[in-house]
Amino acid sequence: METTNGIAGGQARKLPPTAYELKEGEEYVPLTYGETPAEFTIKAVITGAILGMVFGAANTYLGLKAGLTISTSIPVAVLTVVAFRLLTAFGFRHSILESNMSQTVGSASSSVASGVLFTIPALFIWGMSPAWAQITLLTMAGGLLGVLSMIPLRRYLIKREHGKLPYPEGLACAEVLVAAEGGGSQARGVFWGLGVGMLFKLITDGFKFVVGSFQLTLPLKAQLSISVSPPLIGVGYILGIRIATIMVAGAALSWLIIIPLINIWGAGMTEPLYPETEMLIRDMAPGEIWHRYVRYIGAGAVATGGIITLIKSIPTMVESFRLSVRHISTGATTAMERFDLDLSFRTIMLWLIGILAVLTFVPGILGYIDSIPVRFVASILIAVFAFFFVTVSSRIVGLVGVTSNPTSGMTIATLLGTSAIFLLLGWTDLAGKATALMVGTAVCIAASIAGDTSQDLKTGFLLGATPRFQQIGELVGVITSAGVVAIVVILLNQGVPGGLGGPELPAPQAVLMKLVIDGVLDQSLPWALILIGVGIGLVASLFKIPVLAFAVGVYLPLSTMAAVFIGGLTRHLLTRKQAPEEAERRREEGVLFGSGLVGGGGLTGVLLAIWVVARGGEPIRGFPPDLAPFAQQALALLTIAALVGLLVWHSTRKPAA
DSSP states (O other): OOOOOGGGTOOOOOOOGGGTOOOTTOOOOOTTTTOOOOOSOHHHHHHHHHHHHHHHHHHHHHHHHHSOOOOOHHHHHHHHHHHHHHHHTTTOOOOHHHHHHHHHHHHHHHHHHHHHHTTTHHHHHTTOOOOHHHHHHHHHHHHHHHHHHHGGGHIIIIIITTTTOOOHHHHHHHHHHHHHHTOOOTHHHHHHHHHHHHHHHIIIIISOSSOSEEEEEOGGGOEEEEEOOHHHHHHHHHHOHHHHHHHHHHHHIIIIIIHHHHHHHHTTOSSOOTTOSSOOGGGOOHHHHIIIIIHHHHHHHHHHHHHHHHHHHHHHHHHHHHHHHHHHHHOOOOOOSGGGOOOOHHHHHHHHHHHHHHHHHSTTSSTTOOOHHHHHHHHHHHHHHHHHHHHHHHHHHHHHOGGGOOHHHHHHHHHHHHHHHHHHHTOOSHHHHHHHHHHHHHHHHHHHHHHHHHHHHHHHHHHTOOHHHHHHHHHHHHHHHHHHHHHHHHHHHHHSTTOBTSSSBOOHHHHHHHHHHHHHHTOOSOHHHHHHHHHHHHHHHHTTOOHHHHHHHHHSOHHHHHHHHHHHHHHHHHHTTSOHHHHHHHHHHHHHHHHHHHHHHHHHHHHHHHHHHHTTTOOOOOOOOOOOHHHHHHHHHHHHHHHHHHHHHHHHSOOOO
8 A cells, every 4th residue: 555755644754763873783674664655756757857957957057167066965855845745736645755766866967967077078178069969978878887887786885884884965865855754944945045046147147237256456466356156155155164265275375376476487588488378477467377377287286186085095995896896796685675676687787788889889979089999998998997986986975975075086097097098009189089088978977976876875775765766767867967968068168258168167177187188198288387286286185185175276266266165154154153953954054045056056057058059159248337347346245245145144044933
């Protein structure tokens, strides 16, 4: 007999203590044990797919702008609850497992977006024009490989290691769904954030009533700047003060110290300094110095951070790989209960072989080389690197969560290995570079989606979902979001001034991956600048500073990191010296509002790009006020203050009785 939960009339309940840790002899009993709730329904799949496409588009914009993406599991779960509550007005009932299925399908979008953003924009920066179908098919291949490769690990990592591997995002998402089952207004913050994010994005980039950033030029070409950006402030609140401070410190190093030093050093030069071939340093504005020199320093620091993170993770990686492979080789008994049903191993292998065959024999997916041997080598490299890093990623996120998963380090390692092999084989032209990048793209997406799949399966394990249905849901999420992410990347490249890699959308991770491939295959990088960045990364590591966060700050504009810092500082000031319950309430309310800011601002940025493309590439002119520069900068500061004020108001207001 089917049972229902939440608004359908179910009784409010809580996760038992065994959901968090197990004592000797204890075993976890799923929340819905003994029930057969509705689960894999058309309503749940469609809702999740739509929400996944929406947040996938928003995350794409955010990642291209700031090199960051947010986990969409909790926002999607909250909005699912709202959507299902609205449907009850028309007589539809829903279960907690339907909400979980919607979240499972929708959350795949953030991992798909991350993998694409880390790599694909490099093709546009190289001057190529990859087709929508090419990006979509490659994205699907990487995502499907990641989901399918993780499935054999589920019984070991999720079930047998329960109580040892917490999977923090998966646990948090289960708590949200259980809390929402009994009522509440968690989604109000997301909707407020969506509206505010869209409004402020229209004010700045749409109608251009306000300039995009506050800027103050200092002596020696140092520069202070803060972006008027709802998504960045929202991200800062989500990240918190520690990471936000580290990132803005890296940016301050670039814009307040490194740029002035380069300006002083180059003031007397009469010849351009490589890699610049025309302009003298003394004639450059701060932004030009950053673009021509500091970006290489930042790239060296980011690469160092990724490699250091990877090296620190090697013991965990090796142990995870050894244990997981041993588990696969020993096999597992056939499960009879629905809580333990996976897609069959035979089905998984057939799909994996089919995907690799398509990559090998269908031209136009793996780069621009019309050669089966080249595509075969690339497919083998994808299979080898993906198998290893999916195994690693699935376990690491169980310890540190998705946000701390060293995906960029795994991608750098993949590109270094692939580029070295291509160099030995003589595939060093632009087509060879593109193919190497495609290998990295597939592996990056696979490792990223494997982490997301692991978290979602943990949520399902706690709630009592059927793993097989969740695994199918993950595959649906990959397929439905891949095309959206691909079209958004293409539209933003066409519709934003400067395109991908430009000042508006610097695409930092993709530029780094491009530099890695160029460095191996061309051997023509400005190594002096890159080695300075390497030194900065090593010094940061020596002082126990999170290298990747600091290095991303060195690489990106100060305006971007300052906006992130403002969000983190706001959260710190609102939660400090508060009672634990009130501090947690403010954190949760602010995080949901911040997620809405990311979604609203990102989606509006995508819509504005679509508008530009629809008008034949003509930029949006808007209605800029005829104000003096000082007044424009003052208005930018007031707009930032208004945005922060709304964030404070929502986070601190008391819930309605």
